[in-house]
Amino acid sequence: MRGRTPYSRQRQEEPYRVNEKIRAREIRLVGDFIEGGNAVMTVPQAIKLAQENDLDLVEISPNADPPVCKIIDYAKFKYEQKKKQKEIKANAAKTVLKEIRFGPNTDDHDFNFKLKHAIGFLKEGAKVKAYVHFVGRSIVFKERGEMLLLKFAQELEEYGIVEQLPKMEGKRMFLFLAPKAKK
Secondary structure, three states: OOOOOOOOOOOOOOOOOEHHHOOOOEEEEEOOOOOOOEEEEEHHHHHHHHHHOOOEEEEEEOOOOOOEEEEEOHHHHHHHHHHHHHHHHHHOOOOOEEEEEEOOOOOHHHHHHHHHHHHHHHHHOOEEEEEEEOOHHHHHHHHHHHHHHHHHHHHOOOOEEEEEEEEEEOOEEEEEEEEOOOO
């Protein structure tokens, strides 16, 4: 690697144009520093007004005609934008998928044990993927597996909604349940 440092970082492009980086001749200035809330003026006039108030001229909407700018503290503005992005990310719904496995000959005790787990998962807001795994010759008991999954869905009726009815894929029969919306 001749002539290049191995840890060179590329400088991140600023999302907004600030002060002298604004390319337009005229801009629409909005905000508290203008009488009536907005006015059209040249960039040097607006920059002078921003500097008098120890703030920055920031291009908010570059695609408007003329571009819309605002006089604000740019560092504070960037900080608030990052904070908003983090908040949006934190509030995004994270779906968790929990799996519950049955055999075609699962007895009542095991069924009830797994049912309690599924109720807990649905109450927590996770989706449930229940499946019957057919091993060897047990594939001839497809009806038994389907009955088991339908019974499972019926028992969970008050906690979840069936997203997909029992469906065979290879040696497994699947059933998907989603939690009911909280009121």
